[in-house]
Amino acid sequence: QKEVEQDPGPLSVPEGAIVSLNCTYSNSAFQYFMWYRQYSRKGPELLMYTYSSGNKEDGRFTAQVDKSSKYISLFIRDSQPSDSATYLCAMKDGANSKLTFGKGITLSVRP
C-alpha cells in the first residue's frame, strides 16, 4: 500500500460545479497537509497548507483534514475553466521533513 493514495481521474465537471478531491494516507505520523495545483508543463504551486484537523478556507477553496480517518479533501466552489489543472495532495511528518505526494488528479472544467 502506498503511503498516500489519491482518487484516480480524470475528472470533468461543468463550470460552476462544486468539486471534491480526496486523498487517504496510512502514515499516522503525517501532521502537515498541502494541496498543490500543477498546470501543464509547469511546476506545482502551493494552494493550501493545513496542520490541524478541521477546515481551512481561502476564497473558493476549502481544505479539510480528518486525522482520525487519515483523510484529506480539497473542495472547489463555483469551479472555473481556469481551475483546469492537475491537483496533488502532499503531506509530511515534521516541519523540516520531505513531502510525500499523491499521484495527482487531472481536473477539467467545461465552459
Added chain:
Amino acid sequence: GAGVSQSPSNKVTEKGKDVELRCDPISGHTALYWYRQRLGQGLEFLIYFQGNSAPDKSGLPSDRFSAERTGESVSTLTIQRTQQEDSAVYLCASSMTGVGYGYTFGSGTRLTVV
C-alpha cells in the same frame, strides 16, 4: 531571484551519456529538494538538502544519480550513463525552514533519453 530557476528546460540525450541538471533556489531558502515526475505519475522524492546537514539521499534510485549543493545556493543533479527509464521531468523546489512553509517549485527540466 523571484522564483526557483531550473536549467535547461529541455534536454535530449543519447542513452549512456551523462547529464547535469541545475537548480537555482530562492535566495534565503535553506532547504532544497529534487523530485522526479514520470508521465502520468506523481512526484517521486530523490534528495533533500537542509542547510549544512548531510543530505537525505534516500530517494535516489541508483548510484548513477548524485546531487550536490554548495552552501545554500545552486544545486546540480547528475545522472551518469543515462537509461531510457530516466526520461522524466526533474523538478527542484526550495523552502524556508519551519512550520508553515510550503515548497516553491521550478518549472522543471524535461529529460528525454533516446
